[in-house]
Amino acid sequence: xxxxxxxxxxxxxxxxxxxxxxxxxxxxxxxxxxxxxxxxxxxxxxxxxxxxxxxxxxxxxxxxxxxxxxxxxxxxxxxxxxxxxxxxxxxxxxxxxxxxxxxxxxxxxxxxxxxxxxxxxxxxxxxxxxxxxxxxxxxxxxxxxxxxxxxxxxxxxxxxxxxxxxxxxxxxxxxxxxxxxxxxxxxxxxxxxxxxxxxxxxxxxxxxxxxxxxxxxxxxxxxxxxxxxxxxxxxxxxxxxxxxxxxxxxxxxxxxxxxxxxxxxxxxxxxxxxxxxxxxxxxxxxxxxxxxxxxxxxxxxxxxxxxxxxxxxxxxxxxxxxxxxxxxxxxxxxx
Amino acid sequence: xxxxxxxxxxxxxxxxxxxxxxxxxxxxxxxxxxxxxxxxxxxxxxxxxxxxxxxxxxxxxxxxxxxxxxxxxxxxxxxxxxxxxxxxxxxxxxxxxxxxxxxxxxxxxxxxxxxxxxxxxxxxxxxxxxxxxxxxxxxxxxxxxxxxxxxxxxxxxxxxxxxxxxxxxxxxxxxxxxxxxxxxxxxxxxxxxxxxxxxxxxxxxxxxxxxxxxxxxxxxxxxxxxxxxxxxxxxxxxxxxxxxxxxxxxxxxxxxxxxxxxxxxxxxxxxxxxxxxxxxxxxxxxxxxxxxxxxxxxxxxxxxxxxxxxxxxxxxxxxxxxxxxxxxxxxxxxxxxxxxxxxxxxxxxxxxxxxxxxxxxxxxxxxxxxxxxxxxxxxxxxxxxxxxxxxxxxxxxxxxxxxxxxxxxxxxxxxxxxxxxxxxxxxxxxxxxxxxxxxxxxxxxxxxxxxxxxxxxxxxxxxxxxxxxxxxxxxxxxxxxxxxxxxxxxxxxxxxxxxxxxxxxxxxxxxxxxxxxxxxxxxxxxxxxx
Numbered sequence: 001x002x003x004x005x006x007x008x009x010x011x012x013x014x015x016x017x018x019x020x021x022x023x024x025x026x027x028x029x030x031x032x033x034x035x036x037x038x039x040x041x042x043x044x045x046x047x048x049x050x051x052x053x054x055x056x057x058x059x060x061x062x063x064x065x066x067x068x069x070x071x072x073x074x075x076x077x078x079x080x081x082x083x084x085x086x087x088x089x090x091x092x093x094x095x096x097x098x099x100x101x102x103x104x105x106x107x108x109x110x111x112x113x114x115x116x117x118x119x120x121x122x123x124x125x126x127x128x129x130x131x132x133x134x135x136x137x138x139x140x141x142x143x144x145x146x147x148x149x150x151x152x153x154x155x156x157x158x159x160x161x162x163x164x165x166x167x168x169x170x171x172x173x174x175x176x177x178x179x180x181x182x183x184x185x186x187x188x189x190x191x192x193x194x195x196x197x198x199x200x201x202x203x204x205x206x207x208x209x210x211x212x213x214x215x216x217x218x219x220x221x222x223x224x225x226x227x228x229x230x231x232x233x234x235x236x237x238x239x240x241x242x243x244x245x246x247x248x249x250x251x252x253x254x255x256x257x258x259x260x261x262x263x264x265x266x267x268x269x270x271x272x273x274x275x276x277x278x279x280x281x282x283x284x285x286x287x288x289x290x291x292x293x294x295x296x297x298x299x300x301x302x303x304x305x306x307x308x309x310x311x312x313x314x315x316x317x318x319x320x321x322x323x324x325x326x327x328x329x330x331x332x333x334x335x
Numbered sequence: 336x337x338x339x340x341x342x343x344x345x346x347x348x349x350x351x352x353x354x355x356x357x358x359x360x361x362x363x364x365x366x367x368x369x370x371x372x373x374x375x376x377x378x379x380x381x382x383x384x385x386x387x388x389x390x391x392x393x394x395x396x397x398x399x400x401x402x403x404x405x406x407x408x409x410x411x412x413x414x415x416x417x418x419x420x421x422x423x424x425x426x427x428x429x430x431x432x433x434x435x436x437x438x439x440x441x442x443x444x445x446x447x448x449x450x451x452x453x454x455x456x457x458x459x460x461x462x463x464x465x466x467x468x469x470x471x472x473x474x475x476x477x478x479x480x481x482x483x484x485x486x487x488x489x490x491x492x493x494x495x496x497x498x499x500x501x502x503x504x505x506x507x508x509x510x511x512x513x514x515x516x517x518x519x520x521x522x523x524x525x526x527x528x529x530x531x532x533x534x535x536x537x538x539x540x541x542x543x544x545x546x547x548x549x550x551x552x553x554x555x556x557x558x559x560x561x562x563x564x565x566x567x568x569x570x571x572x573x574x575x576x577x578x579x580x581x582x583x584x585x586x587x588x589x590x591x592x593x594x595x596x597x598x599x600x601x602x603x604x605x606x607x608x609x610x611x612x613x614x615x616x617x618x619x620x621x622x623x624x625x626x627x628x629x630x631x632x633x634x635x636x637x638x639x640x641x642x643x644x645x646x647x648x649x650x651x652x653x654x655x656x657x658x659x660x661x662x663x664x665x666x667x668x669x670x671x672x673x674x675x676x677x678x679x680x681x682x683x684x685x686x687x688x689x690x691x692x693x694x695x696x697x698x699x700x701x702x703x704x705x706x707x708x709x710x711x712x713x714x715x716x717x718x719x720x721x722x723x724x725x726x727x728x729x730x731x732x733x734x735x736x737x738x739x740x741x742x743x744x745x746x747x748x749x750x751x752x753x754x755x756x757x758x759x760x761x762x763x764x765x766x767x768x769x770x771x772x773x774x775x776x777x778x779x780x781x782x783x784x785x786x787x788x789x790x791x792x793x794x795x796x797x798x799x800x801x802x803x804x805x806x807x808x809x810x811x812x813x814x815x816x817x818x819x820x821x822x823x824x825x826x827x828x829x830x831x832x833x834x835x836x837x838x839x840x841x842x843x844x845x846x847x848x849x850x851x852x853x854x855x856x857x858x859x860x861x862x863x864x865x
Binding site: 040086094095158167202225283289 | 343360362368370371376378464467469471472474515535550552553555573575576577578579581582585586588589591604626695700717735741742743744745748751761763764785786
């Protein structure tokens with residue numbers, strides 16, 4: 001297993017360098033000059049432009065800029081945002097817990113509902129329940145996030161007033177962020193009702209962000225289960241007289257999990273993409289909106305640093321998924 | 336339903352959902368995050384709302400709801416006869432805020448004024464490069480060329496020596512970039528090795544002190560009980576950052592916010608019909624225009640430009656693009672600006688006559704490029720749609736239009752080029768309530784290849800605005816600006832399209848809110864009725 005992990009880790013290095021280069025190049029390939037965007041309609045004199053160019057280092061050759069960026073990255077320095085003037089690293093870690101908290105809740109929501117739904121649909125193949133579930137999943141998958149979020153807000157926050165409209169916690173609660181995870185911080189604050197408020201604020205964004213992964217996981221679990229249920233060893237298990245619960249839950253599901261875990265791993269990317277819209281609508285202070293704003297402002301350090309950190313996270317998730325394959329199916333780790 | 340009642344029912348209904356803060360907290364649903372809290376470093380209105388308005392004061396200040404300049408941290412000022420020396424007499428007993436890192440040992444004085452401007456002007460000042468200082472507004476208002484030196488006469492007297500007389504200077508001192516910082520706080524932070532804290536944990540003299548900022552989520556302020564002016568009416572001010580306009584509306588309805596900015600134009604009618612919502616409106620201090628390139632034939636001919644202006648159906652643009660939240664512009668100045676010349680008659684919409692005029696000038700089969708901005712602005716909420724409407728209008732007079740667009744930075748820089756092909760859709764929002772800030776910046780000869788997108792330099796107009804700029808009183812300047820607007824209309828370097836109407840949406844318990852023509856959202860005078 002150790003060799004397996006090490007071999008996977010080695011593939012990290014070229015990927016990391018590649019991502020650094022791409023994230024550096026990506027924002028520079030886009031048309032638009034951050035200095036001009038910053039000055040807006042007011043514009044700048046040529047002299048002032050030249051001064052700012054020198055201040056930001058844009059007057060140096062591109063390979064020099066890349067080299068400085070790369071050496072900075074190696075030393076853990078991603079530079080300062082052109083706009084807020086704060087270190088990219090600080091901004092990322094201020095905002096990332098919010099995204100992580102929301103994504104984790106959305107993923108738990110998707111897995112907890114999606115796995116059993118897929119199993120039940122597969123076991124009841126062709127019956128009403130299967131059809132209803134799969135149709136619902138298709139609708140969930142096709143739903144535009146923006147529309148779905150506003151619909152939920154209007155119904156549950158506007159009309160029924162069951163949930164708050166947006167934000168992470170009610171404004172009556174005020175405490176310093178200790179971890180950045182609102183569920184933990186609100187609990188640690190000891191303020192009465194703070195944790196409940198944080199939970200209530202998570203409900204709608206979790207449902208919105210979790211809807212697409214939920215649909216994908218349910219459909220994938222169903223098809224993987226159907227494939228496994230047709231295998232000879234399942235027929236053998238049935239012939240041995242094992243209970244349906246044992247057959248479906250242990251023999252079938254465990255083997256059906258490999259493609260499901262792949263989908264869950266890939267969903268992390270989807271979650272981050274979905275987080276951009278979900279965060280904007282629910283005023284959720286996460287990295288999705290931060291990245292989009294930075295692209296519009298051509299805030300080079302934030303875009304390249306943010307992309308790099310997100311890419312590293314996706315790589316870590318993929319590595320974890322690869323290792324999970326090994327745990328579930330020993331044949332894989334022996335290869 | 337009152338906010339408190341809402342709070343109670345919210346908790347009862349869900350058992351978990353709590354609503355906005357206490358009755359003495361005013362919650363404002365803002366549209367975006369501030370870039371930082373030192374206003375001199377930035378140019379965005381969102382940043383000024385969160386920094387200069389609640390936290391700071393300036394030497395002079397605009398009376399809320401007008402562009403009238405009042406004393407601020409300077410009680411009085413004297414302008415020398417040649418107009419090149421301005422002496423400010425400072426207010427005594429003004430206290431700076433304090434925070435965990437800093438308690439002021441003295442009141443506001445001349446050192447703070449010198450610190451505020453020297454850090455922006457002097458490249459060797461220890462704070463000049465802190466927080467990547469680019470001082471865009473200070474540069475944009477020509478302050479580096481204008482201010483020759485700043486002298487401390489005594490603790491409460493500061494003298495600005497200017498390189499030329501400049502009437503708008505007093506109004507410029509009321510602008511956000513001129514927000515007065517504490518020199519003592521600057522020294523303490525520099526010594527502590529954390530000079531950037533001036534931008535992150537601001538200290539000012541304003542009606543609210545900064546309490547905390549949770550990035551992209553919430554900004555909290557507390558009332559400054561030592562404030563030198565009228566104290567704020569609420570104990571605390573909270574900005575709940577809510578980027579989506581529909582969600583802001585829902586939050587006001589649900590009682591999670593008291594006031595919201597920038598409603599969707601499409602929602603305004605529903606808001607007006609809702610008894611639980613108050614909608615205020617005022618013309619914005621802005622103008623949206625189509626600038627021809629007056630250096631390129633046939634647009635160098637005023638008659639051709641005039642004919643094209645007559646082909647544009649501006650009312651349709653107001654109805655379709657602004658969805659009613661705008662008004663037709665006939666002058667380059669907005670109607671809320673002093674010296675606005677209401678006697679000027681707008682070009683009538685008359686495609687037939689326009690066609691005849693073009694024929695009379697020998698213009699046939701004209702192809703025109705219209706540049707459509709890729710971004711949304713109050714003075715032009717949808718430039719693409721506006722360009723499409725103009726395309727249809729111009730087709731009726733035999734002019735073929737090609738619509739072009741570029742990424743915003745490219746758009747701004749390419750549209751400045753002297754030999755630019757085509758007419759540019761753009762606009763301007765006033766900075767200091769002075770007509771010079773529109774007429775000289777956007778139409779003066781010095782603005783060519785820069786903010787004068789029409790590349791227009793017309794001597795009779797230029798003489799008037801240059802003369803008006805150095806006259807000391809508003810009464811003397813006004814007739815010159817009025818005449819300049821007449822010349823502008825005759826020469827038609829632009830098609831003036833629209834001034835936006837600014838809407839503010841709030842709950843009925845909000846008391847005393849005034850829509851400010853310069854665009855800021857100011858809460859000093861706002862209270863909450865029970």
